[in-house]
Amino acid sequence: MIEVLYFAWLRERIGVPRERVETRAETVAGLVEELIAREERYALAFADLASVRVALDQELADFQAPLAGVREVAFFPPMTGG
Amino acid sequence: MIEVLYFAWLRERIGVPRERVETRAETVAGLVEELIAREERYALAFADLASVRVALDQELADFQAPLAGVREVAFFPPMTGG
Amino acid sequence: MKISVQADAFDPGAELNAFSAGAAGAGAVxxxxxxxxxxxxxxxxxSIEHYPAMTGKAIGAIAAEAVERWDLSDALVIHRHGDLAPGEVIMMVATAARHRAAAFAAAEFLMDYLKSRAPFWKKEYHADGAEWVAAKDSDEDALGRWAG
Amino acid sequence: MKISVQADAFDPGAELNAFSAGAAGAGAVxxxxxxxxxxxxxxxxxSIEHYPAMTGKAIGAIAAEAVERWDLSDALVIHRHGDLAPGEVIMMVATAARHRAAAFAAAEFLMDYLKSRAPFWKKEYHADGAEWVAAKDSDEDALGRWAG
Known part of the structure; x- marks a missing residue:
């Protein structure tokens, strides 16, 4: 079980800010594939991966990063702070 | 007659902050030569011209600038504001 | 080093004065x-959304890098989240160093990284609806000058 | 555009807040x-000596050039003269622009020119005497980057 968080328009498209996900994926990319296969709203949210960033346990990572030992995955658009 | 002002260590070496000077010099350089010829304190103040800046009527100028029509000449070291 | 992520408004002038008072050895703020x-x-x-568990960590790492790289005597980052009206101050950074070039460079570095590497997302509200602010390529490009 | 050359102390935080309040169209201060x-x-x-008849003119020209070159919505320069104690604020500049790069560049430009082109001279007092601060080559060199 892994905690998955969504922010900004990813949160709006998926409809929840966070959820617990049962996954056997070994990488972030594998997790995204599982989510896309679940429901249309995930497919919509992850349609353009160039516009999606990911953090593993609150550290920026990339889609090839392994999920072993990770407790929290967050997906969000490019950041617009400042 | 021209008004001549001195600032910082030029003022200290010459001993006055300003004076009226009767001059026939055509350029700043000519005026400096006249002053140096006057007294030791001027020679001391103008010993190293690379360390002296000049303004004519409150605008930065150089030593070759003509004095015609100028009412106020100021001599000072490189500026150290900010 | 003070880092604050907060919903409440703050007084930039009071923050600047408090920061400068602690920077008497510095000279440049x-x-x-x-x-x-x-x-x-x-x-x-x-409105500004953020990722609470990550925001403080990310800003702390960015600020610590700025302090080390430019030998700052101090750094400050305050960033608001939640709803803001036009004219309100969203955020501020401050840097203190012995010389102005370091203080300026460190403040620009902090801003460039906060724009693109701290987990905040802005949504703008207009008369005809709302939309998420898109990240600018120029903001991503700005990070390049700090490499190496 | 506010330019002040004054002997009295001032409150940088209050000045910053007043300046920002007038910059709602700007975004970056x-x-x-x-x-x-x-x-x-x-x-x-x-102690800081200056050339009263020239100071305001010189700063005004520098600030006007910054406003035009970076399309600033506003600029502020306050510079003290006379005697100052350690920890006192000598001077401040502020710039307001739509985007941060312009506000930063204009503030650095103002500082570089104030250092070397505004008629101020600093004297430092130590236990064993006083001496005029020498201009730094690096300050003169800093002007080079704004040429052209």
Missing amino acids: VSFSGVVRDEGGRLSGI | VSFSGVVRDEGGRLSGI
């Missing part, structure tokens, strides 16, 4: 503050 | 303040 633009009346407000 | 360093206790104070 630079601040940046970001104000919600009114876009000539077309913008009714913005 | 950068400030620089210079504080008298205590040099680890070796400096007892400084």
